[in-house]
Each structure stands twice: as structure tokens, then as C-alpha cells.
Amino acid sequence: MADVNKKQKGQYHHGDLRRALMQAAVDLVAESGVEGFTLREAAKRAGVSAAAPYRHFSDRADLLAAVATEGFNRLLPALQAAIDRTEDDSMAAIAGLGLAFVEFGVSNPSHFKLMYGPHLPDRAAHPELGDLDLEGFRMLSQAIARAQEEGRLTTGEPRQMALVSFALVYGAVSSYLDGEMTRLGFSTREAQAMLEAGGFYLLRGLARS
Amino acid sequence: MADVNKKQKGQYHHGDLRRALMQAAVDLVAESGVEGFTLREAAKRAGVSAAAPYRHFSDRADLLAAVATEGFNRLLPALQAAIDRTEDDSMAAIAGLGLAFVEFGVSNPSHFKLMYGPHLPDRAAHPELGDLDLEGFRMLSQAIARAQEEGRLTTGEPRQMALVSFALVYGAVSSYLDGEMTRLGFSTREAQAMLEAGGFYLLRGLARS
DNA sequence: ACCTGAACACCGTTCAAGT
DNA sequence: ACCTGAACACCGTTCAAGT
Numbered sequence: 001m002a003d004v005n006k007k008q009k010g011q012y013h014h015g016d017l018r019r020a021l022m023q024a025a026v027d028l029v030a031e032s033g034v035e036g037f038t039l040r041e042a043a044k045r046a047g048v049s050a051a052a053p054y055r056h057f058s059d060r061a062d063l064l065a066a067v068a069t070e071g072f073n074r075l076l077p078a079l080q081a082a083i084d085r086t087e088d089d090s091m092a093a094i095a096g097l098g099l100a101f102v103e104f105g106v107s108n109p110s111h112f113k114l115m116y117g118p119h120l121p122d123r124a125a126h127p128e129l130g131d132l133d134l135e136g137f138r139m140l141s142q143a144i145a146r147a148q149e150e151g152r153l154t155t156g157e158p159r160q161m162a163l164v165s166f167a168l169v170y171g172a173v174s175s176y177l178d179g180e181m182t183r184l185g186f187s188t189r190e191a192q193a194m195l196e197a198g199g200f201y202l203l204r205g206l207a208r209s
Numbered sequence: 210m211a212d213v214n215k216k217q218k219g220q221y222h223h224g225d226l227r228r229a230l231m232q233a234a235v236d237l238v239a240e241s242g243v244e245g246f247t248l249r250e251a252a253k254r255a256g257v258s259a260a261a262p263y264r265h266f267s268d269r270a271d272l273l274a275a276v277a278t279e280g281f282n283r284l285l286p287a288l289q290a291a292i293d294r295t296e297d298d299s300m301a302a303i304a305g306l307g308l309a310f311v312e313f314g315v316s317n318p319s320h321f322k323l324m325y326g327p328h329l330p331d332r333a334a335h336p337e338l339g340d341l342d343l344e345g346f347r348m349l350s351q352a353i354a355r356a357q358e359e360g361r362l363t364t365g366e367p368r369q370m371a372l373v374s375f376a377l378v379y380g381a382v383s384s385y386l387d388g389e390m391t392r393l394g395f396s397t398r399e400a401q402a403m404l405e406a407g408g409f410y411l412l413r414g415l416a417r418s
Numbered sequence: 419a420c421c422t423g424a425a426c427a428c429c430g431t432t433c434a435a436g437t
Numbered sequence: 438a439c440c441t442g443a444a445c446a447c448c449g450t451t452c453a454a455g456t
Contacts, residue, residue, distance in 0.1 A: 013437095013439065033327055035244065040429060049441050051432080056439095060430065113327070118242055118387045130392050137393050156406070163395065164407035168373075170389070171380020178327045180379070183339050184346050186372065197365070198373035205414025222420065222456095249448060258422050260451080265420095269449065 007047035018056040018066075020046040025067050029110035034119040039063070064114050065126040071111030072132035075104050079139050090147035091203065097140055098169045098199050105173035112177065116170065137162060144206075154208050161206055168202055169195075216256035227265040227275075229255040234276050238319035243328040248272070273323050274335040280320030281341035284313050288348050299356035300412065306349055307378045307408045314382035321386065325379065346371060353415075363417050370415055377411055378404075 005020045014020065024042035039060050040050045057063040082096035105112040113119065115133070123129060141162040147153040153161070172195050175181055181191045214229045223229065233251035248269050249259045266272040291305035314321040322328065324342075332338060350371040356362040362370070381404050384390055390400045 017439085033330070035328065035330070038429065039431090050430085051442080052440055054431075116384070116387065116389060117327070118322070119244065121242065121244070123388070123392070133389075133392055134394070160399070160403050160406055161410070163390070163393070163400075163403045164377075164410055166393075167380035167384060167403075167407060168377045168411075169380070170384050171376035171378070174383060175325070175376060175379050178325065179332070180325060180342075181372070183332070183342055184372070184375075185343070190369070191372075194369050194372045194376075197369055198376060201370070201373055201414035202377075202411055203414065205410035205412065226420085247448060248450090257420095259449085260423080261421055263450075 005046060014046065014048060014052075017046060017048060017052065021053055021056065021063060022067050022070065025063055026110040029067075029113060034064070034113055034117065037064070061121055061125070065120055065129060067111060068114040068120065068129055069126070069132065071108060071115045072129070072136070074108065074111070075101070075115075076132065076136055076139075078104055079136055083139065083143065090143065090150050091152055091207075093143045094140070094147060094165070095199055095203065097143055098165065099196075101169050102173055102195055105177065109177050112173065116174065137166065140165060152208060153206050165202060165206075168198060172198060214255060223255065223257060223261075226255060226257060226261060230262055230265065230272060231276050231279065234272055235319040238276075238322060243273070243322055243326065246273070270330055270334070274329055274338060276320060277323040277329065277338055278335070278341065280317060280324045281338070281345070283317065283320065284310070284324075285341065285345055285348075287313055288345055292348065292352065299352065299359050300361050300416075302352045303349070303356060303374070304408055304412065306352055307374065308405075310378050311382055311404055314386065318386050321382065325383065346375065349374060361417060362415050374411060374415075377407060381407060 007014045024045040028037040078100045082100035086092040086096050141158045145158040216223045230251050233254040237246040287309045291309035295301040295305050350367045353370050354367040
């Protein structure tokens, strides 16, 4: 049960330096935000020199993008599972997607910040990120379209209704992670209650009257 | 009409270095994000040495916090104006608050990011920021309470309904500013349309049935 | 009171050299 | 193929010294 996060003393090769660096990034972001992450500190925690990361990542941003990609690769199956779990109820599927998204963000704050935050300077350099992002959004759009076909949601562009829903859950999670809710005097419990109520209010507004 | 942003050549005193540094910060954040802002570059643009800013700000974070404070000092009057403009219609006041918030964010992206983003490492060091933040939130809560008294919104904790509304507009603005909407394939026009529709859907959900 | 110049510790990144 | 050590340009911050 060797610790894969640190190089064995005296060993020349690391084992899985790529993994260890990504884990160090997640830890550092959790500890002190994305600004608090430095390549040198990540290398130090993995027990290698400051130059070693450049064998595995082209630069600092490339490492962060790899963590973001890992995040999408965790989120998308969770969203799919939420849909599968509610095969019979199209409205429940939409609510389930929202809850799964929120749960993912709260459980994976470092990943979430890198996936959706302003920290990746050149997203064009990582096209796979955009593709994964779009795929999640398409799941939501399709769930909304399905509910419309069943006559349970009001008419309107599914894409637009999806974007409204996304803005709500995205705003909820990121303002929570940024500490805005705490600043406004909400406890974690209250914040959670509001998330559920928020989804309820919005769904009510989207519902067929 | 002297350029207050640069020190006159040969002049020893600057004139208003504090202002010039804050303006440089706004510009740098707009150009390359908060990560792209450096104290040294701001000082360079103001025409002073790298140590000069420390006469006016205790450190880098203090300068950024000053810009955030300036942002709240612009936002709050805009919110108040939105309320005054719709004295007679409590529902219009809520919608007006949302639109004013969105308009502020789109027009003052650098300020908005610093006010609500994760970039200020120690917000406790700047208590006035939390106060101003809360004041804006109280405006929204009161508008909601008023609409409830008039029987136009469903019952429920105004604070909680305000938080839901805040999450929606906050999510809309910050995902727009972070480029997420563009990534999802929405044009600026579409994004704007969705903002309006989003407010409509949510208000509909909050309305008394 | 306000600013400069030099200094320190730190960072991202490169590159020749080691195993 | 993978990593080290030294180097470079840059950054935040401090401090003695200048005006």
C-alpha cells in the first residue's frame, strides 16, 4: 500500500507523478483557492523537483485543465444516473439533474471551480472541456424537451429554459462555494433548504398552467 | 485637463495615485482577469515605482478590496433608483432590481468579479464589504416582503425567496462574464433574452396562484 | 508626507545534464 | 523516458534613503 502521492526516497521514477500532481492541485485549491495553487508547491508535495511537472503537463494551466476534465468525467455519469433513476417521471428527472449538479459541486469544490470558474486563461487550448460542458447541458435540454412533450412544462425554447435552470443552480453552487451565502448570513442548512425551494419555485414557473 | 492616471514627468508627487492605481486595476482585470492583475504593472501604468502603492494600500488584496467597495457604492444607488422608479408596482420593483443588478454586472465586469468572486483572500479584513453586500440583499428582501403584503407573491420566508432570486441573477451574470454562455453556444443577444425570460419564469413560480 | 532603489523570498518556465 | 539543478524573468513586499 505504497503512498502514490509521494516519491519513495531514493527512487528515481515516481510511479504516477501525473496523478499525484493532480491530487496536490485539488488539495491546494481546497485549502487556499485557485490563486493559492502553485506548481512548485504541488511538485514539492509530490516529492519532486520544480521542473518535473513539465514532463506531464505543458504548463500550469494544462494541469488545471486536466483537473477540470476529470471533474466533467465525474459529473456527467452522475447526471446520467439521475436521469436513469427517474425514467418514468420527466419532472423528477429535471429536479434530479439539478440536485445531482448541486451535490457534485458541493462534494467537489476544487473541480467545480476549475470547471466553471474564470481561472483557465485559454479555454480554446482545451477543446475537450467545451465538449464535455455542452454534453451536460444537452442532457438538461433534452429532459426539458421531454417534459414539454408530455405537456408538463410550458412551451418555449428548451435551450433557453435550460439556460435559466442552469443559471439558478450554477449561481446557487458558486455563490455557496465563494462564501457569499455565509456572508449574507445563511447557514449551510438554510442554504441547502433554499436550493430545494429554489428549484421548486422555478419548476413551478416553468410548469404548464 | 491633466491626465491624472500618469505621473507628470519630473513631478515628484503624483496627484491622485490612489485613484490611478484603482483605475489601472479595473483595466487590468478587464484585459486579462483578476489573475492578470499585478501591483507592479498597475504601478508602472501610473508611472510610479513598484513600492509606491504601499503608501496608499496595505497590500495587493487591499487595493482589490477598494475596487470592490467602489463597486458596491455604484451598485446600491442603482438598485435604489430601480425601486424608486417603480414605487407603485411591487412586482415591477422586484424585476427592476434584477435587471439593475444584471446591467451593473455587465457594465462593470471588473468590479463585479471582485465584489462577488473568490479573489479576495480574506474578506474578514474588509468588513465594510460585507455590510454593503447585505444592504443590497436587504433591498431585495424588502421588495419581496412588500409584494407578499400586497398578496401578489406566494407566502414563504422573504429571505429565502430573495436568496433564490439572487442565485438566479448572480448565476446569470457570473456565467455570462466567465464566458460559460458563449461556451454553451449562446450569443450575447440570446443570453440577454434568456435573462429576461428567466426572471419571468421565476417570478411566475413565486407568484400567488 | 510621498516616493525611489535595492533587496529578499517566491513563482513559472527553460534547458543542459544526469540516471 | 523521466527527473534534477541552475538559471532567467517576474512578482509581492520591506526598508533605508531621498525630496
